[in-house]
Amino acid sequence: MKKYSIWLLLILSASTSQILAASNEFDGASQLNAIKQAVFEQKLTAADGAAEARYGISVALWEDVAMIGADFDDEVAVDAGAVYVYTFDGGSWVFQQKLMASDADQGDGFGGSISLQGDRVVIGSPLDNSPAGDSGSAYVFQYNGSAWLEQQKLTASDAGGSDYFGRYLDLDGDRIMITALGDDDAGTDAGAAYVFDFNGSSWQQTTKLTASDGITGDGFGFSVSLDGDQALVGAMLSDQAGTSSGKAYVFEFNGSAWTEVQKLTASDGAAQALFGASVDLLDNRAVIGANRDSGNTTASGSAYVFEHNGTVWTESQKLNVSGIPTGGNFGVDVSLLGNRILIGANRDDEAVTLPSGSVYMFDYDGSTWQQSDVLLANDAAWDDQFGFAVSHSSGRIIAGAFKDDDQGDQSGSAYVFNTSFTVSVIVNGLEGGQSLTLLNNGIDSLQVSSNGWSTFNEQLFSNEVYQVTVDTQPVSPNKTCTAVNGNGTVTNDLVVVTVNCVTNQYPIMANISGLAPTNTLVISQGQDNYPVTANGQLTLTQLDDGSAYSFSITQQPNTPNQTCVFTTAAAGTITGGAVQLGIECVINQYFIGGELSGLAVGNQVVLQNNATDDLSLNNNGAFSFSQSLDDQTGYAVTVLSQPLTPNQSCAVTNDSGQLSGDDVIDIQVLCTTLEYSIAVEVLGLLPGNWLVLQNNGEDDLIVTSDGDYVFKTQVEDFQNYQVTLFMEAQNPIQPCMIQNAQGQVQGEDVHDVLLVCELGDDLIYRDGFEDAPAIGVLD
Structure with a gap:
């Protein structure tokens, strides 16, 4: 017997104590008549397959990439192991590459477990003897666009002999969880799980997890599933409800540490059920296999679905099928994706009278999980172990049959199926007695007479299109029903279309x-x-x-x-x-106005608003333009014509702005009368002599020589002026006369006032210039 087989035997040959439990029984024929059967697509075997290679002991599927483990492949050394990589080219699965450990050695069991996600895969080698006998290891490979390359070898920091590190593992993004079934921290073979995180350049062990109540022989780590910051670890040999009844542990990462948050057990747990033999966790849902539970027959196996309500995990349904024989191992492996669960039964006799294995498919109908198909090998043979390992992605399923004998005893094989998906509707808004008819792709008719989940008869394969439309609407009262997300392409899960009905x-x-x-x-x-x-x-x-x-x-x-x-x-x-x-x-319209001041009596000023609305004003005081304006429009008040009798200059302040919900009353117009200068021309004043003129009896103007003079004080338009000789010339005395001495300002400066001075007798007799010649000299 190969040294690794002891762990396999624990799964295949546990006690067959009979347990009576509630179950979901399905009539396979009636269920399958309503759907498309899963279509067998291809059987895969190793091109270099050999007896006892156990090709199919593990399988992984991610979109168009499939990997199949052969943990006892002998290419490098006896039982060193290998993993085969295939890609789907649109028509068939084509071999791409064979992966082996860079330090492969005899009996390593490389390929005993595989977890594939995108361009990264982690592969277990649980019987690796480095650093101790059967301490185990795991290898991370990365795809570079053309080939898969080994990136790093992972081992436990406290690795010990017979720990079997790497027998079960799971990869999610930049995190890997790897179990060590034989770890002895909590007791001999109590088990442990190790967390590795990728720091951008390498994988580092960050945590070691053990069960809070772990004891000798629990087998903590016999299954593991990782989903972001949640992990589920099975301990199928735990004695919670009897010997090897089994248990599973939920762990959560809080950003700094992993904490055990809940222990899950079967509601009807019983000895030898091996609850936790397989687990899968996704979002707020978990499925746990108990492959020796006495579901419908003694030790035939069951699987349990748990849901997380935001606080705790609760068992929602137990899955099993009628017809599974004793020891059929229903639940030996489980795979959860969206609203579909695959359950392996590697000792089932559905295909032939002897145990060859099968895979059961369950789909969620909105309230319960219903068996929707059973997958069988088309060339099933006794003890092929078909369904020991299962995986699904993008509508395809791969199932391993590691004991298939096509290339020698236990050479192994794997089968790929293309499965269909149901198209269901969730109807809301119907009232009692109402119904509607829906069509999918124009031909598949579905009459719905109540709210909730209903399913079309015809299923679709991945990449097929669906289009759900309303054929007839509800009446009494009339309603209009609409398919919210009614068309698309089937991808990786059941199609669920929401149909909302509302009263017209x-x-x-x-x-x-x-x-x-x-x-x-x-x-x-x-x-x-x-x-x-x-x-x-x-x-x-x-x-x-x-x-x-x-x-x-x-x-x-x-x-x-x-x-x-x-x-x-x-x-x-x-x-x-x-x-x-x-x-x-x-x-709303408002008026523009203000206050006029300074306008001379009898005068007139003309204002204008916005260059259109003229307003003639003859009196001081409040004024308002006749034309009102829309709110929020602008106004600009200007003087269109100034007052002329007399001439005045009127200036506007607060002259412009924008109406803002009220009349404008703060415009100020101030008029001032224009003033003009009074000028005097002086002739005949002797040098050195001087005199003083006045205007209107004031405003003295000193004259000292001939020329033009202007009174300092101006006179308003239409006001009188009178120029007088206030002080005559005295040195010598000269008689002076003013011409045009008075008048009224008429809109301009006065320039016609003339002062003429004569020599006078005082100058003649004072200087003895009585004769004419002397006077001529003075001239």
Whole structure:
């Protein structure tokens, strides 16, 4: 006997104590008549297959890549082991590569377990003697686009002899969990599990897990499944409910450490059931095999489904089938993916009268798991062990038959099937007595008369399209049912289409006119508010036929301010059609005005707003333009014509802006009368002499020579001026006369005042210039 076979025998030949338990029994014929059978696609054997290679002891499938372990392959050394890689080319599975450990040695059992995900695979070598006899190891391979290359060898940091590290393992992303069935930390062969994490360059052991209540011989680690930060580890030899009744442990990673959170056992656990012989965990669902449980017959085997409700794991259903013989090993391996479970029964006699093995498929119908198919080898033979290892991905199933004798005793093989998926609907919204008819792809008809889960008769294979449509709608009352996700391509799971049925409704339509582009109007009914931002017709809401409605305007537009009113009745009852509400909006208008001051009596100023609206004003005080303006529009007040009698200059302050919800009353217009200069031209004033002029009896102007002079103080338009000689010339005395000395300012400076001075007698007699020649000299 090969040294590794002791662990296999624990699975295949446990005690057959009979346990009476509740079960789900299915009539295979009636179930299978309603579906497509899984289609056998290809049988795979090693091109270099040999007796006792045990090709098919482990299998893994990921999309179009399949891997098959042959843990006793002899290419490198006797029982060193190998893994065969195949790819699907669209028509068949083609051998790609044979993987072997770089340090392979006799009896290593490389390939005893495989976990494949994407471009990465981890392969167990549980009988590796490095660093101790049968301490075990595992190897990580990475696909580089053309070939699979060994990346790293993993061993336990505390490896010991006969630990069998690597017999069971699972890979998820950058994390691997590997069990060591023979670890002795909690007692001889109590078992352990090791966690390895990838740090970007290498895999590092980060945690060692053992059962909190582990004892000698529990076999903790006889199965393992890893899903993100959750792990499920089986201990099928635990004596929880009797000798080897079995148990499974749930662990969770909290970001820094792994913690055991719950122990799972069968609700009807019994001695020798081997609960935990196989496990699979995905999301909030777990399936656990008990391959020696007395389900329908003594020691025929069962599997248990557990669901996580967010707090605890609870057993939801026990799976077994009628007809499995004693020792049929139903549950020897399980594989969970979405709403489908595969269960291996490697000693089942479904195919031939002698045990050759089978794989059972269960699909979830929304409330329970139903057997949907049984897979058999088309060339089944006694003790092939078909179904000892199973895996599925993208609608395909691979099952190992490691004792197939095609290439010699226990040379082994593997079978690939393409399976179909059900197309189901979850119907919501039907009322009592109602029904509807659905079609899939236009031909497969399904009548549904109650809410919940219903399934079409015809199943589809992966990559086939589905299109669920409503053929007839429910009546009394009329409803419209819609398939929310009704079409697509079958991929990797059962198709579940949601069909929602709602009572026919009619729209409340609002027809809006006059709403400014930047504005928002709020229409309300009860607590429901409907903002409206554009003119035209829009749907406010949908109401069931016969419903009462009552709408009001709860917020008027305010940018700019507008007033909106209903032009139709705003309340009533829906009577089999759309309701049309009319609403008309008008922009609020405001006046532009202010205060005029300084306008001379009898004068007139003309103002203008926005270069169009003229306003003539003859009196000081408040004013307002006649034309009102829409809110939020601009205004700009200017003086169109200034006052002329007299000339005045009127200036506007706060002259422009934008209306903002009120009249403008702060424009100020101030008028001031224009002033002009009074100029005097002086002639005949002797050098050194001087005199003083005044205007209007003030504003002295000193004159010291001939030339032009201007009074300092200007005179307002239309005001009088009078230039007088305030102080005559005295040195010598000269008589001076003013011409044009007085008048009224008429819109310009006065320039025609003339002061003429003569020599006078004082100058003649003072200097003895009585004769004419002397006077001529002075000239």
